[in-house]
Amino acid sequence: MKEKPLSSLCTPALVVDVDKVKRNALRMIERCQNLGVQLRPHMKTHKTLECADIMTGGSRRCIVVSTLAEACFYADHGFDDILYAYSLPLDKVERCADLSERLDLFQILLDHPHALDELKKRPLRDGRMWHVWLKLDCGNGRAGVLHSQPEAISLAQAIVGTKGVELTGVYAHCGNSYNCRGVEQIQAVAQETTDLTLQFMEKLKASGITCKSSIGSTPSCSHPVKDMGKLSEVHPGNYGFYDVQQSVIGSCTLEEVAVKVLTRVIGHCPHRNQLLIDCGWCGLSLDGAGKLPTGYAVIEGHPDLKLLSMTQEHGQVEPISGPLDYSKFPLGSLLTLIPYHSCATAVMHPVYHVHSEGRLLGKWIPTRGW
Numbered sequence: 287m288k289e290k291p292l293s294s295l296c297t298p299a300l301v302v303d304v305d306k307v308k309r310n311a312l313r314m315i316e317r318c319q320n321l322g323v324q325l326r327p328h329m330k331t332h333k334t335l336e337c338a339d340i341m342t343g344g345s346r347r348c349i350v351v352s353t354l355a356e357a358c359f360y361a362d363h364g365f366d367d368i369l370y371a372y373s374l375p376l377d378k379v380e381r382c383a384d385l386s387e388r389l390d391l392f393q394i395l396l397d398h399p400h401a402l403d404e405l406k407k408r409p410l411r412d413g414r415m416w417h418v419w420l421k422l423d424c425g426n427g428r429a430g431v432l433h434s435q436p437e438a439i440s441l442a443q444a445i446v447g448t449k450g451v452e453l454t455g456v457y458a459h460c461g462n463s464y465n466c467r468g469v470e471q472i473q474a475v476a477q478e479t480t481d482l483t484l485q486f487m488e489k490l491k492a493s494g495i496t497c498k499s500s501i502g503s504t505p506s507c508s509h510p511v512k513d514m515g516k517l518s519e520v521h522p523g524n525y526g527f528y529d530v531q532q533s534v535i536g537s538c539t540l541e542e543v544a545v546k547v548l549t550r551v552i553g554h555c556p557h558r559n560q561l562l563i564d565c566g567w568c569g570l571s572l573d574g575a576g577k578l579p580t581g582y583a584v585i586e587g588h589p590d591l592k593l594l595s596m597t598q599e600h601g602q603v604e605p606i607s608g609p610l611d612y613s614k615f616p617l618g619s620l621l622t623l624i625p626y627h628s629c630a631t632a633v634m635h636p637v638y639h640v641h642s643e644g645r646l647l648g649k650w651i652p653t654r655g656w
Contacts, residue, residue, distance in 0.1 A: 302641070329341075368385070370392070405418070420453065500519035529631075547623040559610055576593075
């Protein structure tokens with residue numbers, strides 16, 4: 287069957303450059319090998335089997351997920367050693383128990399004694415253990431027990447002291463690296479998160495507890511510091527696709543971004559000096575709040591254009607300055623949007639169109655839901 291060009295797709299369409307995905311994944315694998323640290327790639331950006339195979343080097347082992355839908359999807363397709371890296375929701379304990387009893391290794395995250403109490407109420411069958419990671423807040427300010435508080439050590443001790451429960455590791459997300467601009471700032475956050483995690487591990491050791499340690503974010507793992515090699519694992523995720531946000535932070539170049547959204551011009555609005563396109567927020571997301579100089583995305587090959595606003599199914603494009611030359615953008619012509627945040631854009635699409643050098647190879651179907 288003859289391979290079709292990207293222009294044959296109906297729009298809006300999310301397209302994935304599989305060669306870039308493979309390069310991005312291989313570079314991360316090599317970085318981790320050079321550091322001597324285990325890579326546990328996060329699946330939350332793409333949520334597909336094909337990209338998971340690329341990111342795990344075909345092993346189908348040692349992954350992180352953000353939803354139980356993802357965990358079940360990967361378990362159903364032969365993946366194992368899965369970490370559900372979301373502070374344990376109490377309504378999902380039974381579903382977690384099912385996965386723990388099905389797989390060789392299913393691991394959960396908790397940051398509160400009440401979650402541990404729920405595990406006590408649901409012992410696993412056949413002598414199996416709950417494998418638990420303690421979620422630590424090392425400055426990100428989202429989930430996790432604060433690294434400096436005595437409650438963190440107390441919770442770790444409680445986990446260790448609970449029958450049927452094993453403290454597998456300590457998990458920290460350095461999401462504060464998303465506020466960085468440039469390698470120096472990224473590495474400063476990576477160093478701080480690494481130091482705080484390792485210091486906490488020393489406190490655990492002093493109280494007689496040993497377990498694994500893991501930190502991660504795409505910026506910190508794209509430019510790792512040497513001391514990250516003292517950790518057990520790292521868990522980046524966005525790097526397979528990358529996006530404009532990561533290029534602004536300094537994690538990657540714009541040329542390394544593997545996902546784009548194709549859209550077509552569907553209207554000329556000379557009274558507003560605008561083009562109308564068939565991609566609204568349902569095909570791109572509103573993430574980034576239009577704070578780029580080019581609005582909600584970068585329009586490839588047209589640095590002078592701005593995606594000013596979007597409604598559900600329409601986008602409004604205008605020049606950054608001067609009048610539009612409508613002869614360059616006839617109705618039906620294609621524009622390519624490089625998304626601000628590929629995680630948010632990917633979740634808007636039920637299918638990804640995969641290509642190599644502009645020739646379509648097939649489709650990836652992501653899992654959805656929670």
